[in-house]
Amino acid sequence: MAATVSVSGGSSSESALIFMGTGCSSAIPYPRCNASLLIDYCESHGNHRYILIDAGKTFRETVLRWFLHHQIPRIDSIVLTHEHADAVLGLDDVRSIQPVSPTNDIDPTPVYLTQHSMTSLETKFPYLVNKKLKEGQEIRRVAQFSWNIIAEDCNQPFFASGLKLTPLPVMHGEDYICLGFLFGDKSKVAYLSDVSRIPATTDYVISKSGAGQLDLLILDSLYKTGSNKFHLCLPQTLETVKMLCPKQALLIGMNHEFDHHQDNELLMEWSRREGILVQLAHDGLRVPINL
Template sequence: MEIQNGIQNGDFNNLPDRHESSLIFLGTGCSSAVPNAMCLIKPSSPPCAVCSQSLSIPPERNPNYRCNTSLLIDYCPSDGKHNYIQIDVGKTFREQVLRWFTFHKIPQVDSIILTHEHADAVLGLDDIRAVQPFSPTNDIDPSPVYLSQFAMDSIAVKFPYLVQKKLKEGQEVRRVAQIDWRIIEEHCEKAFVASGLQFTPLPVMHGEDYVSLGFLFGQKSRVAYISDVSRFPSSTEHVISKTGAGQLDLLILDTLYKKGCHNTHLCFPQTLEAVKKLCPKRALLTGMTHEFDHHKDNEFLMEWFKREGIPIQLAHDGLRVPIEL
């Protein structure tokens, strides 16, 4: 129960051995992040307990302070060299770098993988230059970014200067992030390798009109990261279920609201049903709104675990999970 205890106690200080792999939750919040701005500029009566707490407790000691959902994989294979693989760079990416790269002593990003092209997954692309070597003339090795063709087409409109290959005649050189765009297929049978680690795309429905990607990775431990999902296609469900291709060691799964349902995300009741159906060895939840109170809801999940037999907790920003990959 090491992971559970670390979450329950809000312990940010148990750094792993420098020769092991780990997962670092850079963000565990929804697109608007937590605290919810409206709760602070136009408080309710009584005020929102989760959001008002953010004014009195520093974010690094407040597990209810949540940036956009994002994961950093610190992959350390047998040669002992660390490779840092970032999944999603949303609107709060720079804040996450300042807070958690410095805390966990992350020196660079080696690869980036994008789940989809929504704002909370890609609007930090401009800030990639902050974690690249400085060059006023952009004379540096570009960072590989893995994404679907659909996401690439959208990003080319949002960030044309990051996609442009050559300057137009008379155009000034400006310092921008240097990116090597690499297209991946939205198919469970089309694995790819990023910084030495193999990933299997997991297409999921993010609303019935939109496909987002989760990812399966790890050989010693099978980990699935699925941050934006409302429904699992049967092919994806097979790959990550105990009764299908085999039991996951860790499932990291979306849960937006505490009650009810939503058209583009799983909410708490549906998330718990999905965990029961997929039956991983353990699960961590991400993507929460301000409806979730970290400590109170983790107490509920401890009771759920006792009934259902699957260890499950809410993750929190800054959480580092040692794991064999």
């Protein structure tokens, strides 16, 4: 079974997924990047829009490492899966890729997030959320955002920079709901970065036996063996892949136990046996796709 993803190249007239980071929340080793995905969305008239899923604590490093490499000129919108550090602590650094304006008179970058995440960010980043200056307070240059509340509901899709995304609520531990996202009309892609269990309503939306087969599933896989309360690990990840039955799956969120080349060879054996192509993603991976 031959791999169907490409790590480079591609036409300027096509969409692509660019993996800004594929490591776990603590990063591997500890200075490397968290899980993050950039959707390079090519609209029907050829215009490219850049939609970032999550801006975690190593966002600055991913910009330095991959934006020039992949010729990414800007970010048009940001979509947040949840409000943990590995998803939001890079928001302050977004100003480095916004136009320079000492008076902050620039078009704000739209951010799409749940009300729970919004409430958390009001505490974490009050200067990014509350734009009204107090009397005598001077203007400081900070990242400019417009905040858009989305529902934790598979039946309430939204649009970010022209791309339709459907929220996919999943459990990230039994006491916490995180969002994944389904997107793409011509090719269906589901992104689930932080998940320990997929509820039945979300399962239906992204399973072959439910609403229809995914072209690509991007899925959490923290440890090579064993289990974890807050993330799928490889044994559970592969069972989930079999259950959902996408055409192809790329795994993210791995810790340092994985050996990329050796484990991808083992996964190719699994893929030939099960008839579903599964591979480990890697930082900087570019996957051309028709959205």
